[in-house]
Amino acid sequence: MSSAALSMGRGFALVAALVFAGLLAALPGGAQEVSIKILVNDDPISDYDIAQRERFLALTTKEQPSPELKKKSTDMLIDEHLQMQEGRKLGVTPDEEDVTKIIEDMASKNNLDVAGLTTALGKAGVNVKTLKDRIRAQLVWQSVVRQKFAREVQIGEADVDQALADSSENEEQSSVRVEQVRLELPSGADQRVLAAKLAAAEALRARFSGCGNVADMAKGVEGATVKTLLEQQATNLAQPARLLVQNAKVGQMTPPTVSHSGVELYAVCGNRAVTSDGSVRETTQRKLMNEEMMIRAERLLRDLRQDAFIEYR
Numbered sequence: 001m002s003s004a005a006l007s008m009g010r011g012f013a014l015v016a017a018l019v020f021a022g023l024l025a026a027l028p029g030g031a032q033e034v035s036i037k038i039l040v041n042d043d044p045i046s047d048y049d050i051a052q053r054e055r056f057l058a059l060t061t062k063e064q065p066s067p068e069l070k071k072k073s074t075d076m077l078i079d080e081h082l083q084m085q086e087g088r089k090l091g092v093t094p095d096e097e098d099v100t101k102i103i104e105d106m107a108s109k110n111n112l113d114v115a116g117l118t119t120a121l122g123k124a125g126v127n128v129k130t131l132k133d134r135i136r137a138q139l140v141w142q143s144v145v146r147q148k149f150a151r152e153v154q155i156g157e158a159d160v161d162q163a164l165a166d167s168s169e170n171e172e173q174s175s176v177r178v179e180q181v182r183l184e185l186p187s188g189a190d191q192r193v194l195a196a197k198l199a200a201a202e203a204l205r206a207r208f209s210g211c212g213n214v215a216d217m218a219k220g221v222e223g224a225t226v227k228t229l230l231e232q233q234a235t236n237l238a239q240p241a242r243l244l245v246q247n248a249k250v251g252q253m254t255p256p257t258v259s260h261s262g263v264e265l266y267a268v269c270g271n272r273a274v275t276s277d278g279s280v281r282e283t284t285q286r287k288l289m290n291e292e293m294m295i296r297a298e299r300l301l302r303d304l305r306q307d308a309f310i311e312y313r
Contacts, residue, residue: 039310097234100114141297144197146293177228181267204217208267253265
């Protein structure tokens with residue numbers, strides 16, 4: 001649970017940052033008489049709890065206190081009580097060491113210690129217990145979801161392959177093998193020289209009949225050189241050559257383009273998708289697993305709420 005705790009700490013880091021953003025003055029403080037407003041399966045939620053959560057949300061979301069924010073706060077507290085109740089049924093309790101690590105991580109990322117963070121929240125009218133209760137509920141719920149669904153959710157190799165195929169990042173990993181033909185431009189070349197080089201390049205392209213004769217073709221063109229780019233990633237080529245190569249079919253030569261050093265053509269001689277390394281596949285599998293677990297978690301919480309006895313007072 002410790003790695004999850006540290007990750008959650010980063011998610012809450014906004015609290016202390018916003019304290020210094022000038023929101024403190026907008027959030028009123030002051031003690032109030034506490035009364036029970038909601039029972040969730042006999043677990044009480046007081047008006048103080050709701051007011052605290054509303055202030056906490058106002059601080060972290062930059063929303064102004066409002067009936068909508070109060071309802072959001074109330075719903076969040078109801079959900080957390082249901083999550084904690086489900087944890088108790090399964091014998092899951094929050095690890096207070098993890099709670100402490102999250103708080104310490106939040107404080108350190110904002111150049112504070114725990115006491116300083118507690119003081120900053122207090123000036124905003126937020127008791128640090130409100131934050132700790134939120135953290136405890138999330139830690140318990142993570143454990144509940146893993147305990148209930150970890151064995152049910154299976155992400156196979158085919159699922160990972162499909163996700164990688166659908167990923168735009170994976171498409172950028174398309175790799176090509178090309179023969180680059182460059183007609184060198186002399187330093188300070190004028191438009192007449194450039195036009196002549198472009199004409200020579202177009203003539204060369206017109207004679208292109210396949211990758212097997214690229215080198216022989218170039219021998220008859222003054223200043224032409226041929227370079228084989230093995231497994232060169234298409235994303236490493238400069239535009240517009242990159243786009244032309246990506247859109248060309250195997251066995252085609254791209255129209256000439258002008259670079260800083262000459263006029264260039266690219267004969268596309270082969271392409272393939274780069275095989276994703278283990279770390280990419282592992283990351284993708286974890287992402288798919290988390291997405292599926294989140295779906296199960298949302299469904300479970302919805303069912304718990306439907307079955308719960310919730311009394312508003």
